Amino acid sequence: MVKKEEENMAIIVEGRGMALVILLLSYILFYVFMYLGRKGREIPVRTLPPMAAIPEGIGRAAEMGRPVMFTPGIAGDLNDPTQGPQVLAAISILGYIARECAKTGVKLDVFMPIPTALPLTEETLRTAYMAEGKPEEFSPDMIHFIAGQSPYLTAVLGYFQRERPATNFLIGGFYYESVVMGEGGNTIGAFQIGGTANTHQMPFLVATCDYVLLAEELYAAGASISKDPDILGCLRGEDVMKLILIALMIIGFLLGFARSPALINVLRW
Amino acid sequence: MPYPTDPAGIAGLWISWLLMLMIYSYPLYKENPVYRFAEHTYIGLMLAIMLITTTITTTIRMVGPPLMQGKVWYVIPVILGFMMFFLLTPRYRWLSRYPIAILVGAGFGLGMRGVLIPNITKQVISTITPPAVGAGAVDWWNYIYIAIGTICAVMYFVLTWEHRGAMGYATRLGRWIIMIGLGAYFGNTVLFRMAMLSGRAQFFLQVLRIAPM
Numbered sequence: 001m002v003k004k005e006e007e008n009m010a011i012i013v014e015g016r017g018m019a020l021v022i023l024l025l026s027y028i029l030f031y032v033f034m035y036l037g038r039k040g041r042e043i044p045v046r047t048l049p050p051m052a053a054i055p056e057g058i059g060r061a062a063e064m065g066r067p068v069m070f071t072p073g074i075a076g077d078l079n080d081p082t083q084g085p086q087v088l089a090a091i092s093i094l095g096y097i098a099r100e101c102a103k104t105g106v107k108l109d110v111f112m113p114i115p116t117a118l119p120l121t122e123e124t125l126r127t128a129y130m131a132e133g134k135p136e137e138f139s140p141d142m143i144h145f146i147a148g149q150s151p152y153l154t155a156v157l158g159y160f161q162r163e164r165p166a167t168n169f170l171i172g173g174f175y176y177e178s179v180v181m182g183e184g185g186n187t188i189g190a191f192q193i194g195g196t197a198n199t200h201q202m203p204f205l206v207a208t209c210d211y212v213l214l215a216e217e218l219y220a221a222g223a224s225i226s227k228d229p230d231i232l233g234c235l236r237g238e239d240v241m242k243l244i245l246i247a248l249m250i251i252g253f254l255l256g257f258a259r260s261p262a263l264i265n266v267l268r269w
Numbered sequence: 270m271p272y273p274t275d276p277a278g279i280a281g282l283w284i285s286w287l288l289m290l291m292i293y294s295y296p297l298y299k300e301n302p303v304y305r306f307a308e309h310t311y312i313g314l315m316l317a318i319m320l321i322t323t324t325i326t327t328t329i330r331m332v333g334p335p336l337m338q339g340k341v342w343y344v345i346p347v348i349l350g351f352m353m354f355f356l357l358t359p360r361y362r363w364l365s366r367y368p369i370a371i372l373v374g375a376g377f378g379l380g381m382r383g384v385l386i387p388n389i390t391k392q393v394i395s396t397i398t399p400p401a402v403g404a405g406a407v408d409w410w411n412y413i414y415i416a417i418g419t420i421c422a423v424m425y426f427v428l429t430w431e432h433r434g435a436m437g438y439a440t441r442l443g444r445w446i447i448m449i450g451l452g453a454y455f456g457n458t459v460l461f462r463m464a465m466l467s468g469r470a471q472f473f474l475q476v477l478r479i480a481p482m
Contacts, residue, residue, distance in 0.1 A: 019385040046431045078369070079376020081384055116369045118356065148319050151312040154292075158308045161300030179458070203455035206448075214447065220428035236429045243427065245393060246420055252397030253416040259399060267394050 017269040025244070029237035037229030043236045045224035050193050050211035054093075057167035057191045058100045067107040069165040069190075070094055071156060071181070072172025074113040074149050075198055078120075083173035086197050087117050089222030090172035091124050093195075096225045097169060098128035102137060109165070110143045113152040118145060153177045157184045164188050170205060171195040171213065182208025195221065272475075272482045286476040289469065392419075418446040 012020060037043055061068045072090040076083025094110065101108040112121050121143055129138035144159075146152040157180065159165075168185040170178060170192060178194070178201040185192045186208050194205030195213030205212045213221050216238075223231040252263040273279050291307035327350070335343045349368040356365040396419045400408035421443035424436065432440040474480035 016386065018390050022389055023381075023385055043429055044431075046428055077372075077376070079372045079374075079380075081377050081380025084373065084377065115353070115356075116372060119362065119366060119369065146312065146316075148315045151315040154308050154311055157295065158300065158305065161295070179462075200454060200458075203451040203458070206451055207455060216426045216428060232429075239427050239429045242423055245389070246423055249393055249396055249416065249420050249423075252393065253420075256397055256399035256412065256416075259402075264394055264398060267390050 015268060018267050022241075026237065026241050029240050030234045031237075032233075033236040033240075034230045034233030037233035037236075043229070043232040045220045045232070045235070048213065048217055048221055048224070050195065050213050050217075051221050051224065053193055053211045054097060054169075055100055057169075057193055058097070058104055058106055060191050061101075061106045061166035062104040064166040066166035067109050067163055068097065068101055068167045068169070069109050069111065069156075069159070069163075070097055070169040070171070071111040072114065072117070073170070073174035073177060073196065073201075074152055075173035075175045075196075075201075077114055078116040080173075082197075086173035086218060087114060088120075089219045090195070091117065091120055092222035092226045093169070093171055094121065095124045095128050098125050099132055102129050102132035102134050105137075108142055109159070109163070111146065111152065111156050111159070112143050113146055113148070115145070115147065118143065149175065149177060153180055156181055160184045160188050160190070165190055167191045167193070169193050170209065171218065174198055174201045174205070176201075179204035179208065270482060272478070282476055286473070289472070396420075417442075422446050422450075 033043065058068060072087050072094075075086070078084045078087055098108055100106075108125075110121060110125070112118055122140055125142060126135070126138050129135050144155070146155045156177075160168075160181075165185075165188075168181070168190045170181055170185070171194065174196045175198070178196065178198075182192065182194065182204055192209040193211045193213075194209035195218045196202060196205060197215045197218050199215070202212070202214055206214075220235060223235050248263065248267075252267075255263055273282060288307050288310070291303045292311075294301055295304040328347075332343050332347055349371060352368045353365050355361045355363075396416050400412055421439045423443070425432075425440045425443035425447060427436070427440070430436070471480060475482045
C-alpha cells in the first residue's frame with residue numbers, strides 16, 4: 001500500500017523514465033523542424049503513388065459521369081489518440097479531392113460517421129469549392145451523416161448499388177467496415193484508393209483497392225497536400241526519431257549476440 | 270438457448286430470420302426493394318437504440334447520481350454536451366466548436382500516456398531481447414528475422430527522404446516483410462469471417478428446426 005502511495009507521489013515512476021525521455025526528445029525534434037519549416041526550409045515528402053492517382057480517379061468519374069465517394073471510416077472519434085490523427089489526415093486529403101472534383105464538375109458524396117468531425121468536414125468542403133471559384137456547387141447535403149458502424153456500413157453499401165460511384169476513397173481510421181466497403185466497391189467496378197494506419201485493416205484495403213496509403217503514409221499524404229510547415233516539421237521530426245530508434249535497435253540487436261542486457265536495462269529505466 | 274415457445278419470442282426469431290434473408294438478397298442477387306426495406310429498417314432501428322442507450326447512459330447513469338449527491342460541477346459536461354446541438358443552427362453553430370475542441374484536446378492528452386510505453390519502448394525491448402540461454406537454431410532465426418524485419422519495416426515509413434541507394438534496398442525488403450505480415454493477417458481474418466458466415470448458416474437452419482438450437 002505504501003509502495004503504491006509512493007508511486008503516486010513520485011515525479012518519475014520507475015519503468016517510465018525512458019518513455020519520458022523519448023517524449024521530450026520527440027517534442028524537441030518537432031519544435032526544431034517546425035521552426036526550420038517556418039523559416040523557409042523545404043521539407044520534401046517522398047513520392048506517394050496513391051496521391052498521384054487521385055486526379056486519375058476523379059478524371060475517371062468525370063468521363064463516366066458518375067459520382068466520387070469519400071469516407072474516413074468509423075474506427076474512432078477525433079479525440080481518440082490513435083484514430084483522431086488519421087481522421088484529420090483524411091480530411092486534409094478530402095480537401096484536395098474536393099478541389100479536384102470542383103475543377104472537373106464531378107459530384108462528390110462524403111459519408112462522415114464521426115459527429116465531432118462534421119464541422120471540420122463541412123468547412124473543408126466549403127473552402128475547397130470557394131478556392132475553385134464555385135461556392136454555389138457546395139451543399140451541406142453532400143455530407144451524409146450516419147452514426148453507428150453497422151448502419152453506416154449498410155447505408156454505404158446501398159449507396160454503392162444505387163449511385164454506382166466511379167471512384168471510392170476509403171481513407172482514414174477503419175475497422176471491419178474496410179473489407180465490406182472495399183469488396184462492395186469492387187463489386188460495382190469502382191476505382192478505389194484506400195488508406196489507414198490501423199494495421200489490422202491494411203490487408204483488406206491492400207486486397208480491395210487499386211492504391212493504398214499504408215500506415216504513416218496517410219499522415220505524409222495529408223502533410224504533403226496541406227504544405228503546412230508545422231505538419232511537415234512534425235513529420236520530419238518523427239522521421240528523425242524513427243532513425244534514432246532504428247539505430248538503437250541495431251545496437252541492441254548486435255548486443256543481443258553478446259547477451260548484454262545493457263540497452264534493455266536503459267530502456268526499462 | 271432453447272427454441273422459444275412464447276409467441277413474441279417466435280415472432281422475433283422469424284423477423285430476424287426474414288431480415289437476414291432480405292439483407293443477403295444484396296450479395297446473392299443485387300440491390301432490390303426488399304434489401305432497401307431491410308437496410309432502412311436496420312439503420313432506423315439502430316439509430317433509435319443508440320439514441321436511447323446514449324441518453325440513458327449519460328444522463329441517468331453518469332451524470333444523474335453525482336448531481337443528486339451535490340457534485341454540481343457535473344453540470345459542466347452537461348452544458349458542453351448540449352452545446353453540441355448548436356451544430357443544428359447555422360447562426361450559432363460556432364458554439365459547438367468549443368465542446369469539440371475540449372473533447373479532442375482532452376482525448377489526445379489522456380491518450381498519450383498509453384501510447385509511448387506499449388508502442389515504442391516495449392516494442393524495441395521485445396525486438397532486441399535475445400533468446401534464452403540454451404535456445405535452439407529456430408529461436409535464433411526468429412530473433413534475427415524479427416529484428417531485421419522490424420528495422421527494415423520501420424525504415425520503409427521514413428517519409429521525408431526518398432528511398433534511394435542503400436536505404437532503397439532496406440525499404441524494399443521492409444515492404445516485402447510488411448506484405449508477408451499483411452498476408453498473414455488477411456488469412457487469419459478470412460478464417461474468422463468464415464466462422465461468422467457459418468454462424469449465420471447455423472441460425473438459418475436452427476430457425477427452420479433443421480439444426481438443434
